[in-house]
Amino acid sequence: MLNVPGVFLRRPLSVYSVKKGEVSFLYRVIGKGTKNLSQLKKGEVLKVFGPLGNGYDLSSARKKCVVLLAGGTGLASLNCAAEKLSVPGIVLYGAKTKNDLASTDNLKKLGWDVRIYTDNGSKGKKGYVTEGIEAAVKKHGSNCVIYACGPHLMLKTAATIAIKAGVEGYASLEEMMACGMGNCQGCAVEISGEYKMVCSDGPVFDIRQIEW
């Protein structure tokens, strides 16, 4: 949770990368909060409360072919996960246009097979990133594991594909959040028939258990 000047609530952002003495975040300027965040100058102090919640369960990633499925700024947490894995896999990364894509240089440098999708074909393949999931699942079957973060519809489609193919998968979810630690009960999502909190129970949930 980042204390952004000029807005009341903190902004929940996932960590993009952790290096020695350095933590980075990836975000898109959408409203006042992210705009103010983008205008901070070098040397200004940003108060951060965290890290909070769980992370991706990477235990299967060491045994199976890893497929990272990212939409827009959802790339952030997956980049962070990729940095922890010694054996690279596939990254399926989608956005509306090439202008909505963040850099994947870091992932490429780490040896990941990055496949880009844009809605209008301005970069990579024209179409939805979930087409890539379908192909990967077909090729690797239950021998692959999916880690996903991105728009609701993308995650829902990925979940449907994963369930149908019996593939293991995890999704990092986003919800409006106030406290970041379970006290306000604001960021509820339905998991296996009951409400769980994205901030403290998640943000990562088994993709097969999320109620869309």
Next chain:
Amino acid sequence: MVKKNISVKIFGIELKTPLVTASGTFGYGYESRDLADYDSIGAVVTKTITLKQKSGNPPPRLAEVEAGMLNTIGLQNVGLDRFLDEKWPKLANLSAPVFVSVAGETPEDYIKMARAVSDKCSAAAIELNLSCPNLRKQIICQNNELVSQIVKGVREATKLPVIAKISPMVSDIAALAVLCEESGAGAVSLVNTFPGMAININTRKPKLSTITGGMSGPAIKPLALRCVYAASKAVKIPVIGGGGVVTGDDAVEFILAGATLVSVGTALFKDVNAIKDIASGIEAYVKKNNIASLSAITGNLSQ
């Protein structure tokens, strides 16, 4: 370090500070043990417990607005039995006294819960949430007969001090406070959130699943202060006042308006340890103005 000169007495017990956590903003109350300074907290108010477990309202439950936020949590909680078994043992060990907040649909619900809390918890008080704006039924506070039945019924069922948490959404907040006092409440707590709404103009959808929700945060402070002033002038029982309190100066305003205790809510979302700084702020004010005790300035407005 919090000094003795901001301690207050209520219900015959001495609280280290006049600051209490507003129900629903601090979880059940024990979860922040490692992060917040409980010695700055006068009393912890639990999230509201209902007789049966409640799953709460569908998402989205939150929206940010200018200088505050809207919520529609819908009293999600584990229900009375699980509260007593799982949550109370953890609350019993806290250094701060605990006020248990309860809500129901009928006077019988409230009475049943008050009995159970009295029998099984070493709570310092029981708070009756009569003011949740996010349930399908009307706010209880808007029905005087019901308020009176609930407060009277609970008063007879327990020896614990009874706090009536009332809504600002009534035509005469002072009259409502008096009604609670006459029905046997040991204190009134106000305000709960003000109903409000926000719309996403791109999707044309309301930002909350229930369309409207409860507004809190600094934006409501002047509205809340007026309510606390009106209520405290009308009753002799202590008033627990709050609404948008973020700083020590905000808390002092409520005390000057007549509040014996000040509740801090939404500020805890931004900083779970906010009460520590607010307590320091009150202490600084007391020192600077050479005030012997907070009771000397409670409701003591210069005209």
